[in-house]
Amino acid sequence: MVIFYISLSEGGFEKMEKYWESIRSKPLITSDEIEDALKFSCDQILNYLPEFTDKFQNAYSENGFYAPIDNVQWTNGFWTGEIWLAYENCGDNRLKEAAEIHIESYYQRIINKISVDHHDMGFLYSPSCVAGYKLIGSELGKKAALLAADQLISRFHDKGNFIQAWGSMNEPDNYRLIIDCLLNLPLLYWASEVTGDTKYSDIADKHTHTTLANVIREDYSTWHTFYFNMETGEPERGSTCQGYRDGSAWARGQAWGIYGTALGYKYTGRAEYMEQFEHVADYYLRHLPTDLIPYWDLEFTSGVDQPRDSSSASIAACGMLEMAKYMEDDKADYYIDIAKRFLKSLYDNYAVKDHKTSNGLVLHSTYSNSSPYNTCNHYGVDECNSWGDYFYMEALTRLSKDWNVYW
Numbered sequence: 001m002v003i004f005y006i007s008l009s010e011g012g013f014e015k016m017e018k019y020w021e022s023i024r025s026k027p028l029i030t031s032d033e034i035e036d037a038l039k040f041s042c043d044q045i046l047n048y049l050p051e052f053t054d055k056f057q058n059a060y061s062e063n064g065f066y067a068p069i070d071n072v073q074w075t076n077g078f079w080t081g082e083i084w085l086a087y088e089n090c091g092d093n094r095l096k097e098a099a100e101i102h103i104e105s106y107y108q109r110i111i112n113k114i115s116v117d118h119h120d121m122g123f124l125y126s127p128s129c130v131a132g133y134k135l136i137g138s139e140l141g142k143k144a145a146l147l148a149a150d151q152l153i154s155r156f157h158d159k160g161n162f163i164q165a166w167g168s169m170n171e172p173d174n175y176r177l178i179i180d181c182l183l184n185l186p187l188l189y190w191a192s193e194v195t196g197d198t199k200y201s202d203i204a205d206k207h208t209h210t211t212l213a214n215v216i217r218e219d220y221s222t223w224h225t226f227y228f229n230m231e232t233g234e235p236e237r238g239s240t241c242q243g244y245r246d247g248s249a250w251a252r253g254q255a256w257g258i259y260g261t262a263l264g265y266k267y268t269g270r271a272e273y274m275e276q277f278e279h280v281a282d283y284y285l286r287h288l289p290t291d292l293i294p295y296w297d298l299e300f301t302s303g304v305d306q307p308r309d310s311s312s313a314s315i316a317a318c319g320m321l322e323m324a325k326y327m328e329d330d331k332a333d334y335y336i337d338i339a340k341r342f343l344k345s346l347y348d349n350y351a352v353k354d355h356k357t358s359n360g361l362v363l364h365s366t367y368s369n370s371s372p373y374n375t376c377n378h379y380g381v382d383e384c385n386s387w388g389d390y391f392y393m394e395a396l397t398r399l400s401k402d403w404n405v406y407w
C-alpha cells in the first residue's frame with residue numbers, strides 16, 4: 001500500500017484521504033493548554049508523592065484511585081518516570097529525592113531478582129534508572145539499569161532471533177515474542193552506548209528485525225504475539241492475548257508498533273522501519289472513532305458500547321513525535337499535527353481535572369479486557385493506568401520542549 005501526500009499551497013500538508021479530513025477538523029492543543037496540563041500533572045504527582053515514595057502505584061486504578069504496591073510489577077517504572085518528568089517540568093527537589101529512593105528500590109529488585117523473569121526490563125528501568133542517570137548522573141541508576149539489560153538479553157533465543165516475552169524459557173507454549181517488547185529495546189541500545197559492548201545492541205537489532213518481519217500483517221494491522229518453532233526457530237503463527245480476537249488489532253499493540261518502529265528507526269536508521277511506521281500509523285488512524293481516542297481494540301469504531309484505551313492514544317502520539325524528528329518537514333508536520341489533536345482530545349475529555357476524583361492523570365484506559373476470543377484476564381478496564389499517565393506526560397513534555405528521551 002502506498003500512502004499519498006499532497007502539499008498545500010499555504011505550505012501545509014495534507015493526505016488525500018477522507019479520514020485525514022475528519023482528523024483535521026478536530027482542534028489542536030494550544031501552548032497554554034499544554035502548560036496547564038503539565039502544571040496539573042506536577043501538582044497531582046506532588047500531592048500524592050508522600051503515599052507513593054516508599055510504595056509505588058498499582059498498574060491500574062480502581063474507581064479512579066491507585067492503590068500502593070511494592071516494586072513487583074512490570075509497570076512500576078512508569079510512576080518513577082512520571083516523577084522524573086514532573087521534576088524536569090517543575091524542578092521541585094522533593095521529586096528528585098523520591099525518584100532517588102526509587103532507584104535504590106530498582107537496584108535491590110534486580111540484584112535480588114524480584115519479579116524480573118520476563119522481558120519488561122526496559123519498561124521498568126528506562127523511565128526510572130536510565131532517566132536518573134541521564135538527568136542527574138545517578139551511578140546507582142546506571143548500575144541497576146545495566147544489570148537489567150543483562151537480565152533482558154538472557155531471554156534471547158538464537159533459534160528464531162528474538163527475546164522471549166513471558167514464562168519459563170524453552171517451553172513451546174512460551175516460545176514467542178510480543179509487540180510491546182519494542183519499547184524494552186532502548187535499554188539495550190543505551191547499555192551498548194555506555195559500556196561500548198555491542199552485545200546488547202546486536203540483540204536489540206535482531207529482535208527488532210524479527211518482530212517487524214512477523215507481527216505486521218499485510219494490511220498493516222499487527223499481531224500482539226507471535227510464536228516460533230522451538231526446534232527450528234521458524235516463524236509459526238500470530239496470536240492475541242489482550243486484543244479482542246486473533247486477527248483484530250489490539251489498540252495498544254498497534255500503538256506499541258507505532259512507537260516501536262519510531263524507536264527502531266532512531267537506533268538503526270533503517271529506512272524500512274520508517275516505511276513500516278507510516279503504514280502502521282495509517283492503519284491506526286483509519287480505525288479511530290470521531291474523538292480520535294481508540295476503543296480498546298481497533299475492531300471497534302464509533303458508536304459501540306466498548307471501553308476506550310486512552311493510553312493507546314498517548315503512546316501513539318509519543319511515537320509520532322519521535323519519528324517526526326527524523327522526517328522531512330512536511331511529513332514531520334503532518335505527524336506533529338496529529339499528535340497535537342490527540343492531546344487536545346485527551347486534555348478536554350479524558351484527563352483528570354480534580355485531585356478529589358482520582359489520584360491519576362488520565363481516565364478511560366483499558367489494561368486487560370477479556371473477550372470470548374482472547375486469553376487475558378479482566379482487570380483495569382475503563383480506569384487510569386500507570387503507562388497511560390506516563391505517556392500522556394511524555395507527549396506533553398515533548399510538545400513543550402526539545403526533550404531528551406528516556407528511551
Ligand code: GLY
Pocket residue numbers: 180242252367
Ligand atoms: N505491555 C503490556 C501491556 O501493554 O498491557
